[in-house]
Amino acid sequence: MKDSAQTPNPDPDPDPDPDPQNSIIKITNLSKQFDGIEVLRDINLNIKKGEVVSILGSSGSGKSTLLRCINWLEQPERGAIYIGDKRIGVDADTNKPAKYKELAKMRQRIGMVFQSFNLWPHLTVKQNVMEALIHVKHWSKAAAEEMAETQLKKVGMSHKLDSYPNMLSGGQKQRVAIARALAMEPEVLLFDEPTSALDPELVDEVLTVMKTLSKEGYTMVIVTHEMEFARQVSDQVVFLEKGILIEKNPPEKFFTSPDSIRVRQFLKLDLDPADSRIYTQTT
Numbered sequence: 001m002k003d004s005a006q007t008p009n010p011d012p013d014p015d016p017d018p019d020p021q022n023s024i025i026k027i028t029n030l031s032k033q034f035d036g037i038e039v040l041r042d043i044n045l046n047i048k049k050g051e052v053v054s055i056l057g058s059s060g061s062g063k064s065t066l067l068r069c070i071n072w073l074e075q076p077e078r079g080a081i082y083i084g085d086k087r088i089g090v091d092a093d094t095n096k097p098a099k100y101k102e103l104a105k106m107r108q109r110i111g112m113v114f115q116s117f118n119l120w121p122h123l124t125v126k127q128n129v130m131e132a133l134i135h136v137k138h139w140s141k142a143a144a145e146e147m148a149e150t151q152l153k154k155v156g157m158s159h160k161l162d163s164y165p166n167m168l169s170g171g172q173k174q175r176v177a178i179a180r181a182l183a184m185e186p187e188v189l190l191f192d193e194p195t196s197a198l199d200p201e202l203v204d205e206v207l208t209v210m211k212t213l214s215k216e217g218y219t220m221v222i223v224t225h226e227m228e229f230a231r232q233v234s235d236q237v238v239f240l241e242k243g244i245l246i247e248k249n250p251p252e253k254f255f256t257s258p259d260s261i262r263v264r265q266f267l268k269l270d271l272d273p274a275d276s277r278i279y280t281q282t283t
């Protein structure tokens, strides 16, 4: 991670007005390539404090890359990402790559939950949640323990504090991963397909926790294939296709009368015969 923080970003601040009052995340003109192939193209997205934004799109459309750019696990070639009024990854004074310490500080403001949980197998549930509080935030053991117990209670895992991850179901592991993210008190939570690795019967317990968080006012960006869930919790639904943000709408509009033919097709909504003709001709 240290090395990647040093990747040069030649792009000067393209947006002198990061709109700090309204946006907790502001993405402007973001483009990212892998091996010369553009996987994100000129993405613009504003997320307000307390908003829940779902990102949909078929596999390979750039959803994970977009989330990873937000916390600078990937460095874009162009564009900027603001967390509040601070640009991530780039030093505001010198326009050079941010120092690792500064980047680490910014990353603490952003919690991330992965499909694969990423719990430490040799630590108990409680120790997994305490780990970063002690080693990154330098909290005392007692304070970390209290926070871990509070967050594990919130996700319904108080009965498993001393269990090891391999004793848990996938749904339980993911709830612990969510508690671990919450314990860092982030301003933004990013979820990358949090239920995609779970057996179907375990999906709901994780979605229920996420719904509770959305009601509590957490700002959440969620990559998901759970359409009904996205419809229920989102303030905005975003659709990516081949790295392009082709639609952004409130859920009622997105799921019933989306603007783009591609989204209508993705949702298997009835296509006007003329629309389907246009779509097949242009792809």
Ligand code: ADP
Residues within 6 Å of the ligand: 034, 035, 039, 057, 058, 059, 060, 061, 062, 063, 064, 065, 066
């Ligand atoms: P999604 O999450 O929507 O499935 P990704 O963001 O993972 O899509 O990937 C977008 C595109 O970028 C895909 O074509 C994928 O193969 C490519 N890609 C993602 N990560 C890398 C990487 N580290 N190196 C090279 N190509 C990558």
Ligand code: MG
Residues within 6 Å of the ligand: 063, 064, 065
């Ligand atoms: Mg992905």
